[in-house]
Amino acid sequence: MNEESKPLVICAPEPRTLDLIFTPDRLSQLRHRYKLLETTEDAVATLDDATLAEARYVLGQPPIPAETLAKMENLRAVLNVESNLLDNMPYDEVFRRGIHVLTTGAVFAVPVAELGLALALDLARGVVGADMDFRNGCEEWGGDGNANARLLTGAEIGIIGFGDLGKALNRLLAGFRARVRVFDPWLPPSILEDHGVEPASLETVLSSSDYVFVLAAVTSENRGFLGAEAFERMRNGAAFILLSRADVVDFDALLDAVEGGHIVAASDVFPEEPMPADHRVRRLDGFIRSAHRAGAMDVAFKQMGDMVLEDMDLMDRGLPPMRCKRAERETASRMRSRPVTTN
Amino acid sequence: MNEESKPLVICAPEPRTLDLIFTPDRLSQLRHRYKLLETTEDAVATLDDATLAEARYVLGQPPIPAETLAKMENLRAVLNVESNLLDNMPYDEVFRRGIHVLTTGAVFAVPVAELGLALALDLARGVVGADMDFRNGCEEWGGDGNANARLLTGAEIGIIGFGDLGKALNRLLAGFRARVRVFDPWLPPSILEDHGVEPASLETVLSSSDYVFVLAAVTSENRGFLGAEAFERMRNGAAFILLSRADVVDFDALLDAVEGGHIVAASDVFPEEPMPADHRVRRLDGFIRSAHRAGAMDVAFKQMGDMVLEDMDLMDRGLPPMRCKRAERETASRMRSRPVTTN
Amino acid sequence: MNEESKPLVICAPEPRTLDLIFTPDRLSQLRHRYKLLETTEDAVATLDDATLAEARYVLGQPPIPAETLAKMENLRAVLNVESNLLDNMPYDEVFRRGIHVLTTGAVFAVPVAELGLALALDLARGVVGADMDFRNGCEEWGGDGNANARLLTGAEIGIIGFGDLGKALNRLLAGFRARVRVFDPWLPPSILEDHGVEPASLETVLSSSDYVFVLAAVTSENRGFLGAEAFERMRNGAAFILLSRADVVDFDALLDAVEGGHIVAASDVFPEEPMPADHRVRRLDGFIRSAHRAGAMDVAFKQMGDMVLEDMDLMDRGLPPMRCKRAERETASRMRSRPVTTN
């Protein structure tokens, strides 16, 4: 294809890089199909008018002031290669013009779901503790080591938040014959039923589950909505697995509930990352710690590139994007997860 | 029911007890339907002729000499509430007479499969190490901690031995879209295909898997069949999860393969239980230890009672038992797993 | 709730009626939560300004001229209770303002998929012919009647068009262990793979399938895209099942291919409905006829009401609709299926 006739893509994917999100093969495809302008976030608004007018896609989430946007008359989509939305472009006008804002957080769904299942099974069977005891020569053999052991098969499982991650986790649970209840106020009950799970209130999910998975994104409305009262509602000995963002829970109340022996817990996210060296979370029993490692796998980053290419192909053909998640006019301004600063 | 007209069950379930394998409700049912003679293993052969003649079932696996068996003219089944067969009764004559010898090892299938999956996911994501690092204040955050992380979803998985446990594990894997290959020389290929797995040679299972699960029972023929050569065949970085009996592997060769960094591994069984206090397995990195805890859960023992009651109900009605596993004339003498001495 | 404070819904659901799409209970709910203005399609544009300004939802697909739309300043959605889009409102402005245009065609997915499977199984086993022969006293018994019989289990299946209907059919096929290939140029390959089917070209779907299901909507681009050449490409004896719209095939070429004995076929849709009394399709062997009955089941119409209520509930809470299908800016003008005139 003649270089000049290729559609222009402005690339400013910070904190990602093109090499992080594309395999060499996919990067070749990208370069073959598009003219790439690789720049930094802050430089986008300073590009010349002709370049802005020509750009069909923005790859990344750079600040786009209103006057810059006005010049981007051929823009079809901002593919932000993130799971979050920064408040750095006039979304109303973006939506008015039918420009798609696409996020790629779905790539983390399977990696996070697998770690979530690993943590749940570990809490159920005491894998970490059993291995530490064995190292220390104080392991208990056979049934003696299973006083608190329990199964996931046939258990009652609660999921809070049923986006891509919730759906991925539910799929992993397919073989466990579990009863899965879901609280998600953004989804109609019948969609949950179509996925084979039971719609339930937050209260029911908390009080009727052996395992509670928290997968809800942070919004302007749900900060700290899981506090002392929520943990009290939970079954004695139940497991609480936190995978989305620490801001949705009152973290101290969570640690208290574990320390008091009412529940066990595991978390991949923390109110400060890293946590202070002397924080009690570091030694708390009945708690498994993972340092925000659930999603950040290379295989996930590479899938971002695949998704971006697939949706750009659809949009090139005048079709709507189907692979990435589209920001919604109604909820764009409510999403409040802090964007990541490192991959 | 008139007590006298109830069928007689000789109970000698050592090392189990009736209270271990029956819930109070089930034990009531058992007592309601049958006349129980609770005795010890060694006393069975000393029972009086009338009692022996009357007994319909033996619950447990006591020694039954030929002359004792000859007197048990109404015996329909020995329900041994174990997974193993002791060489303590004349099996040929038992089979000739059509007396069923029933084992209940299937109750351990789901508990062991769940622990196996927990260990595999743990090896894939470094859950134990990440938690220990976090405790010690040296955790790595985000992608930095994921250098060796990998997924189970879409992986190539090998299963060696496809009995109840293999089938349970395969069911748990339903949501992982994995390619599962199975080596089991006792099963025809088409049965494996019916379960959605690929029949494969031992060599292929070893060399083409990201995760290898060893679920094979010990027989007179397969002691130590997984040795240095087998581990060499495995993919670099692959995970080896041993769940059945330590006797099927050359344990030192396994530890060498892990110590050399070629593979990672986890095991629930050991050549000596407990292992010596100073054994290198206790500190080996890339290895997760579980002290024979996979199956011995209360929920599993209670299921034994359920199975026993269901099959006794069928046999009472003149039907063949369908719930427990029947010892087979061809293979009874080949089963060589050491019976457990504790529950 | 005070009647005056309820949101206003303009109802003009022709050719549906409120009683068709709502059960009595659901209709009570609708009336309880909303103020309903029941009118006819043509009267909507004549409503007074205050009414238009107040309306939050339009239920139905009445003509909405630009000047009428301009007055509807609180309009959030047009819920058209159809599967098609009429060219009777200024869609560009509708989309610019973020008003959702929602269709409910998904309710027909399961009914159509079940009939599609019935027709495929019928073609595979000759159910209609065998019953007619039995009535006529000329039935063939046992294997003699199975010369052309074949299985769906393990077959190669092609699906053309993978919207709600394709997904429903694929779900019904879950137990058949079939290899399913899908042609759908509007979906990226990875979404098809997520559903467990193989993305394929139209040519491959046609030439490699034992059963071809045509589920594609008519667009401005695909009229008659399945003609003589397509049928020639098909395997000898393969089955062609047409469920979406007759306009996507060259119907005469289809009948020729069946008459010539190359394929067998079934169709729920016809180029004229009803077909002329003397049309050859009426007596063609190797062809099963269904008079556009696949979707029009009462249970489907009632589900429309459920979907409408669920999405209105979300929009009432400021959330985007998730249950109905949204018209897309890019494709709204391409959809060309003739709307139904009867239910």
Added chain:
Amino acid sequence: MNEESKPLVICAPEPRTLDLIFTPDRLSQLRHRYKLLETTEDAVATLDDATLAEARYVLGQPPIPAETLAKMENLRAVLNVESNLLDNMPYDEVFRRGIHVLTTGAVFAVPVAELGLALALDLARGVVGADMDFRNGCEEWGGDGNANARLLTGAEIGIIGFGDLGKALNRLLAGFRARVRVFDPWLPPSILEDHGVEPASLETVLSSSDYVFVLAAVTSENRGFLGAEAFERMRNGAAFILLSRADVVDFDALLDAVEGGHIVAASDVFPEEPMPADHRVRRLDGFIRSAHRAGAMDVAFKQMGDMVLEDMDLMDRGLPPMRCKRAERETASRMRSRPVTTN
């Protein structure tokens, strides 16, 4: 392999033939691995002593008198390539000696289950009637033709008899989200639960199902157990699909129940085959007829050969057969289905 050292198989597979049950490739394999003595049923008892003593397998179900059996000192199995057991050999002695009697009826499970599903979907949607009306120019279009239409998805389904066929049907139903209840007095409840179905009494299955599938083999105890009272118990408009043997129902009572409009029905089996030319079943509305065609497909017969080869391979290696169904000491004499006389 030296011809003389090959194991001997006596082949008398009437009414099958070797060419019916083996593909050319499989037949080559059979001949390569075994020495075949092809004879007729009646000639087996007349074979010379050396031949009888040498035979490892009998393929077919010839009469084997006690004195003949006594000479067959190396006999491991009778592979009868049928679904039934004739009373033509001393089964007690066969079982006493541990000779397996193997049946291959499982090959019919999928073909029969698919036809059963076809018949159920046809009854649900009136496929036969709609096609006949269309031929006759009196078809009803759209919803007008759907007055009695109903879905299988989400329905309540009853299965009577849960052997290979019941399990195959249940697998085909996987995508229908149906509630499946099963009556099978020969299976313990927990095995049914393992298959995801609900154990239920015959009464509950009849009275709580929208579709009742009869898959039960005829035994000495269940002749005609489904009579007028059973049909009365069924829901008004429910569908009765008979697939196993006509002898389990009171056929006249079934026809009465359909003629009276209480239920609809379909059957693949009949009390006389063929039925008299003037029998009312030939013209009964609400009834679909299939002339014992459900199982007799070439693909099923060929699978018999595969099963036989797989189990002979296991037995050659001293292992128990796992692929075919073994006759059971307790029930062999109860099986009363008439053997087929034609394939």
